Amino acid sequence: MDEGLKGCHLTAHFMTAPSRVFVPSVTEENGGAIGLGVFSSEETAWSVLRQFLKKSHLMALKRSDLVIWDVDKVGEEGMTVLSSMHCRDCPVCKRRTFWIDLDTFSAMCTGQACEAWIEESTIEPGIIDLGWPPMRFLKQAENLEDAILELNKVGAQLEAAGRTPENSITSIPEE
Numbered sequence: 001m002d003e004g005l006k007g008c009h010l011t012a013h014f015m016t017a018p019s020r021v022f023v024p025s026v027t028e029e030n031g032g033a034i035g036l037g038v039f040s041s042e043e044t045a046w047s048v049l050r051q052f053l054k055k056s057h058l059m060a061l062k063r064s065d066l067v068i069w070d071v072d073k074v075g076e077e078g079m080t081v082l083s084s085m086h087c088r089d090c091p092v093c094k095r096r097t098f099w100i101d102l103d104t105f106s107a108m109c110t111g112q113a114c115e116a117w118i119e120e121s122t123i124e125p126g127i128i129d130l131g132w133p134p135m136r137f138l139k140q141a142e143n144l145e146d147a148i149l150e151l152n153k154v155g156a157q158l159e160a161a162g163r164t165p166e167n168s169i170t171s172i173p174e175e
Ligand SMILES: [Zn+2]
Pocket: 090, 091, 092, 093, 094, 095, 097, 098, 109, 110, 111, 114, 115, 116
């Protein structure tokens, strides 16, 4: 093959290929990693990851990661961790569907009909907002631990009333 032509072809290829890619993955309780694909936009990678986490009640998952890889860089230099989340039992619905990001003080239950959430306030930095949409419950806390305690109270109230997130607001049948 003509070396000049080959070089030309490679240059054109590198110019159109993305210089960085977004790679979501989850880790199972037994340590096995599941790659969810390689994406050229952060938005798509997040949407693929969120879609997958909706199935968390069907699987034993312990962790999710969203990593940026710079193309053509060797080893860890090319890698940036965008988000790591850990899966815990939800304080409200008690299912193992509560995803916590300890770096951003945010959390979200991906369980059906629950969606308990925690997020740092965008208006008052350092203050943590939390909520449980089915009861339109909204509250603020000083830190992540207190926020989880508040959601625990919601869970305890539901339990005391003999209700679960499913039958408290909708008629979605138990799986
Ligand atoms: Zn929940």
